[in-house]
Amino acid sequence: MIEHVDLSQLAYQHIKSQILNGELKKGQKLVQEKIAESLGISRMPLHKALQMLESEFLVEAIPRKGYLVKKFDYKELIDAFECREVLEGLAARKLAQSPDHDEIADNLSSFFEPFLNQKKIDIPKYRQADQDFHNAVRHLSDNVVLKKLDALGNYLKMTFSLGLVREPVETIAEHYEIINAIREGDADKAESSIRKHASNSIDILIKKQNEKL
Numbered sequence: 001m002i003e004h005v006d007l008s009q010l011a012y013q014h015i016k017s018q019i020l021n022g023e024l025k026k027g028q029k030l031v032q033e034k035i036a037e038s039l040g041i042s043r044m045p046l047h048k049a050l051q052m053l054e055s056e057f058l059v060e061a062i063p064r065k066g067y068l069v070k071k072f073d074y075k076e077l078i079d080a081f082e083c084r085e086v087l088e089g090l091a092a093r094k095l096a097q098s099p100d101h102d103e104i105a106d107n108l109s110s111f112f113e114p115f116l117n118q119k120k121i122d123i124p125k126y127r128q129a130d131q132d133f134h135n136a137v138r139h140l141s142d143n144v145v146l147k148k149l150d151a152l153g154n155y156l157k158m159t160f161s162l163g164l165v166r167e168p169v170e171t172i173a174e175h176y177e178i179i180n181a182i183r184e185g186d187a188d189k190a191e192s193s194i195r196k197h198a199s200n201s202i203d204i205l206i207k208k209q210n211e212k213l
Contacts, residue, residue: 074212
């Protein structure tokens with residue numbers, strides 16, 4: 001017999017995937033009856049799944065409206081980028097200090113090799129490579145607390161909710177600056193480069209936020 005916790009995980013993974021791949025749009029109401037019916041589960045495990053997603057800032061409960069896919073404002077996105085700047089700075093420093101820093105650099109550079117010398121970059125593919133790169137930076141740092149913070153906060157996923165903040169022609173050079181610093185074992189440069197990479201995007205978001213005021 002399948003326990004409710006298993007059904008909750010099933011619903012959680014299903015809805016999370018739909019949110020992250022854009023199938024469920026920001027601000028869209030989650031009709032629990034339809035979701036429960038489509039997954040063949042009861043409301044109880046679905047409610048638990050929605051609570052889990054709410055704790056990760058992917059959905060929000062609105063009084064008299066129910067659960068909606070979370071729609072971030074610029075302030076929240078800037079806050080998320082600020083967290084990313086600090087935490088990924090630590091991760092990049094640890095990677096540069098690793099005995100395997102050269103191998104790690106090869107791993108990271110593989111994400112962007114398909115886009116080198118391309119006159120026209122496939123934006124969806126580059127966006128995925130960008131996310132994979134940042135996921136790998138944190139994962140390869142092998143910092144248990146950092147991984148837990150990421151899993152609980154989804155700060156990186158929040159920073160990608162608007163799509164690419166800057167053009168690939170600009171960010172690919174920054175990615176390789178980070179990779180080369182890791183390859184050289186230069187911890188200070190690796191940290192400063194990845195922090196500058198985030199702060200450049202923060203500057204753009206602050207500008208957009210001010211334009212909306």
